[in-house]
Each structure stands twice: as C-alpha cells, then as structure tokens.
Amino acid sequence: MNADKKKEQAGMHILFADDEKNLQELMRTELPRMGYRVTVCPDGLTAVAALEKQSFDCLLVDLDMPGMNGIEVIEKARSLRPEIEAVIMTGNPSQETAIAALRYGVFDYLTKPSRLADIAGLMGRVKERRNSKRQLAALQQRLRLAQGDAKLVGTGKPMEVVKKLIAKVAPTESSVLVRGETGCGKELVARAIHDSSLRADEPLVPVNCGALPENLIESELFGHCKGAFTGADSARTGLFEVADGGTIFLDEIGELPLAMQAKLLRVLETGDIRRLGDTETTNVNVRLVCATHRDLEQMVEEGTFREDLMFRINTFEINVPPLRQRPEDIATLAKHLLRRHRSDGSDEDLFTDEAMELLTNYSWPGNVRELANVIEHATILCDSLPIDADDMPQSFGRRKLRKELLESGPMTLRELEVIAINRALQRNEGNKPAAAEELGVSLKTLYNKINAAEEKKMAG
C-alpha cells in the first residue's frame, strides 16, 4: 500500500452533500489532499442512502438543497449513525437554522463561500473531537475494568442490613459516613449510594485523603489559579467543582490534617469554594459521602479530628462488617471476583472443595481486597478451572500452615519447627535456599536445623 493510500485510510471518512457541481469537484480533490477519505453526494436523498450503507466520521452538508435540506439529512443521520459529527454549510445563516442545528447537535457552521483553510481548520477540530471521544470511551472502559462492577455481593444477614441502609439513605441528600476495616467494601458502598441516588447521572468523584500530600490537598480539593504557588503553571479545577451536581467521596477522612478539616467544614456549611489564589468564590452543590477505618470519636478525644466536622459528616452512618463476621458471603464473593478475570468453566465448578475450604476457613484481615488479590493470583496460576489449593499464593499457604498448627494438639517448639521446615521444603520442591528465604532464616541455619532434626530422629 502506498503512503498516500495509508494516509487516507488513517484519516476520517467524510460524507459531503451539496447540489453545487463545482463544490462537489473541489471537495473530491481537496479533502483527500488534507488526508481524508470523501464520498460526494449531489443531494440529501443520496447522502441518506450512503448513510444507510456505511458509517462516516463526519457529515459535511449544505443547508439549502432541493428535495431534502441539510437539517433533514442531519436528523436522519442522527437516527442512523448517532456518533457522526455534523457540519452545516450555508450561504445565509438564520436564527431558525441555528436553533435547528443546535437541536441536532451540529458541531459547527461553515459560511459559504468558505476558504479551503477554514475547511481544513474545521475538519482538524472535528478530528480532534472524535479522537477525544474515543479516548474517553477507552478510559471509561479501563475504569470499568479497574473498578469491577459496582454490585455489592453478599446475601448473608450483615450485608442485607447494609443494602437496606443504602436503599434508605441513597435518595436523600444526607451526608453519609461509611465505617469499616480496610478493604471491606466502603468505596463500593459509596458508589452504591451514588448510583441509587437522584444524582446518579452526575459525577461521583472519589478522593483518597490519605494519599494526597499535605501541601497539595487544598489545591486538589478546591483548585488553584495560575501562579497561586510555585509550580502552579496553569489554573486547575478542584475536585469539589468537578463533583458539582454529583457526589464527592472523601475516603480516609480521618487522615485529613487539622487545618484542612477547618477549611472543609466551611465549604460543607456554605457550599462556597475558593480556589487557591482567587478572591472570588464559586458555589457548588455536592453531596458528601465519607469513609474511614479510624475511630473518629477517639481522634476527637485526642484532638486530632474536629468534633464539629464529625457532626457534619456523620448524619447517617453505615457500618460495613469485616469479612470474618460474614463467612457465609465468602464463597459467593470468591466466585464473583473470579468472574472478573475468567469467563470459562461452569459456575458450579470454579473451585475445588479443598480450595474453597481454605478460603472459607481463613480470617481475612485484609477483607475483600485480600480475597480479590488471592483470587487474582490463583487465576494467573490456574490454566484450567477449577482453582485448586495449590493455585493460592505461597503467603496464603503460610497462613494456612499457621492455622493448622494452631488447631493441632499440644506439641513442643522443636516439633513445630520441624513441621514448618518440612512444609517449606515441600512447597519449594526441596529447594533449600528458597525454603530458607520463606522461613526467614539463613541457609546455614536451615542446614543446622535439618541436621539436628535428623540426628534426633536417628537417636529415636
């Protein structure tokens, strides 16, 4: 394929419709020169027939054509190819056509006669817009994959209580404080509240207060003007403004420094945001959902969390129970999390009995996030389902060993040590340096212990 052909195919495909012969000829030669493919039609009906057959990136259409005018073509194009960018050309723009054009989401106008440079500039902007739309769609897809779906899995009593509370509070405007250990699903609860609220079509903006460096929190939350501080090369919109009309989710609210707590309280009370370096304020309408794994009451007593802020944020509280208090949810969650990675295998046969027993008997200090990590690890190791105990991470096996040891009858420390060494050697297929590393001892110590155990065995 020659370079020109490649260039044409990489560019947009434009559908051009105009009854003026000389313009048809001009576009037939000039648009490909700009790097675009073009299909030229002499009237609206032919343009619609072309749209029925194939998709185009851009529709460049004359307003006044006999038979079917430009607006009618665009109206038809919107139902046939909703994603198409439409541009109108007209010799006499009027208010009526401008309104009709707005109604059908026309991208822009070209006034006739137009200069080639104007057409090229406009097509460049259409192309940029198409690229941004594609990037947005790709980012949304990545976000969906990264977040998983927002469904709160769990049918046990504790999760049913959580779901009922979400259903009650979601349609209100109340601030909600979600409490629970790390990884137990607080952010998912926040998303469920937003998704079932009247703000569901507006943005949900999560902010991890614990992950923001102290000197950047204010500008992240409230924005800044150009030059507000060294390094502020351009103005920045704060996350409160991004969330306007929707919900802001302040995760790890307990990590917010005291000075910021005071500023946050003022914003929550007035809705007025002032960007760093700005003299004016902007009013925002944002619903607040916060989360913490910290004991805020204790922090208030210690003077590290403002009592007035606490009263402002905990109008309604939802406690998400740790996974160990709802073992009945582990199997359902494990299957749900596995389905994030694998679509093969039948739902009834995703884990061997041994693997499922391991999962359900473990105490999950890292809660659902830890379970999600163990499952992800297992899906990488496991070529074909079901997942077996051997597919679990080594560290998980170490905890399993600890559990077995805890549950066994009385034994001496030396006996415990021998069991641990044998298991480590088994797991590492006799590889002593690897076993020593797993056991946290030097290779020399491991040899000494193996020799001592063997001597003891020989001595009977």
Ligand SMILES: Nc1ncnc2c1ncn2[C@@H]1O[C@H](COP(=O)(O)OP(=O)(O)OP(=O)(O)O)[C@@H](O)[C@H]1O
């Ligand atoms: N009930 C649930 N159903 C389905 N997935 C869940 C559930 N609870 C948690 N998860 C998944 O577990 C992971 C951790 O959840 P999430 O981020 O909501 O926890 P968190 O409590 O906000 O954690 P942290 O305290 O660290 O901020 C996510 O991948 C989430 O999708």
